[in-house]
Amino acid sequence: xxxxxxxxxxxxxxxxxxxxxxxxxxxxxxxxxxxxxxxxxxxxxxxxxxxxxxxxxxxxxxxxxxxxxxxxxxxxxxxxxxxxxxxxxxxxxxxxxxxxxxxxxxxxxxxxxxxxxxxxxxxxxxxxxxxxxxxxxxxxxxxxxxxxxxxxxxxxxxxxxxxxxxxxxxxxxxxxxxxxxxxxxxxxxxxxxxxxxxxxxxxxxxxxxxxxxxxxxxxxxxxxxxxxx
Amino acid sequence: xxxxxxxxxxxxxxxxxxxxxxxxxxxxxxxxxxxxxxxxxxxxxxxxxxxxxxxxxxxxxxxxxxxxxxxxxxxxxxxxxxxxxxxxxxxxxxxxxxxxxxxxxxxxxx
Numbered sequence: 001x002x003x004x005x006x007x008x009x010x011x012x013x014x015x016x017x018x019x020x021x022x023x024x025x026x027x028x029x030x031x032x033x034x035x036x037x038x039x040x041x042x043x044x045x046x047x048x049x050x051x052x053x054x055x056x057x058x059x060x061x062x063x064x065x066x067x068x069x070x071x072x073x074x075x076x077x078x079x080x081x082x083x084x085x086x087x088x089x090x091x092x093x094x095x096x097x098x099x100x101x102x103x104x105x106x107x108x109x110x111x112x113x114x115x116x117x118x119x120x121x122x123x124x125x126x127x128x129x130x131x132x133x134x135x136x137x138x139x140x141x142x143x144x145x146x147x148x149x150x151x152x153x154x155x156x157x158x159x160x161x162x163x164x165x166x167x168x169x170x171x172x173x174x175x176x177x178x179x180x181x182x183x184x185x186x187x188x189x190x191x192x193x194x195x196x197x198x199x200x201x202x203x204x205x206x207x208x209x210x211x212x213x214x215x216x217x218x219x220x221x222x223x224x225x226x227x228x229x
Numbered sequence: 230x231x232x233x234x235x236x237x238x239x240x241x242x243x244x245x246x247x248x249x250x251x252x253x254x255x256x257x258x259x260x261x262x263x264x265x266x267x268x269x270x271x272x273x274x275x276x277x278x279x280x281x282x283x284x285x286x287x288x289x290x291x292x293x294x295x296x297x298x299x300x301x302x303x304x305x306x307x308x309x310x311x312x313x314x315x316x317x318x319x320x321x322x323x324x325x326x327x328x329x330x331x332x333x334x335x336x337x338x339x
Binding site for chain 1: 324335337
């Protein structure tokens with residue numbers, strides 16, 4: 001099955017090279033696409049030289065937008081499976097087979113890698129509170145029961161990628177994807193994955209210490225946008 | 230009638246004439262034209278006949294006509310703000326669509 005690995009990247013020159021290299025070592029058949037979201041550093045050059053297909057956003061549109069660009073490209077080129085993989089080195093390449101397996105076997109349309117299903121991840125405490133609140137919010141307002149709703153490690157079948165509409169360009173896209181999965185009645189499965197938090201990846205995260213605040217912002221924006229439809 | 234009333238009425242008539250021109254020139258749609266015309270006309274009525282405004286405000290239970298005008302203005306401003314937020318958001322999404330097409334068409338492959 002034709003598998004595309006989509007890596008949205010914004011100013012990840014330090015890690016994009018090693019990430020692409022590790023993906024290449026792992027499996028030559030996967031097609032690696034880096035969506036460069038108007039990085040100001042050498043992300044584009046490094047990604048291209050390391051051998052990924054590079055799509056460049058001329059202006060910064062957000063991670064959600066970058067993922068959709070990747071999805072759209074993959075679908076237009078006949079993808080059967082699309083994997084979302086982070087550029088910062090937090091995700092492990094070895095987890096990919098487990099994430100795509102349920103789709104290959106036809107048992108799921110969407111697979112999410114969960115940090116909380118058994119494998120150990122060294123999650124910092126400040127993040128844990130926001131994650132727990134996020135989970136509660138989704139459960140109460142949308143009836144979504146997942147152990148790791150904010151996971152960016154996803155695999156989508158072609159059918160799922162075609163059906164899911166993501167309109168949120170920025171951080172809210174993660175929540176929107178989940179809502180779409182449940183709205184469009186796609187079969188969703190979680191598998192355990194390991195996420196490695198390093199000092200680099202923590203400093204580099206969009207929100208740093210204000211996880212809770214941005215979590216509240218995301219919740220607020222999602223509700224307002226739902227009301228406006 | 231005070232001078233200020235006359236000046237403001239003239240200004241609102243001018244604004245009204247602009248609205249009519251814009252509508253004729255197909256720059257704004259019918260519902261937008263009606264909305265703005267209603268606002269200008271209400272403003273002219275309020276300025277031309279303050280006693281009408283007093284009458285209305287008394288009958289809905291607001292003591293001072295000026296208060297009623299302020300409340301109404303705030304409501305209208307909120308509504309306009311909301312509409313602008315939606316329009317901006319839509320434009321933002323369209324912008325992303327363009328950026329996406331350009332990114333896909335200009336793919337860089339070895």
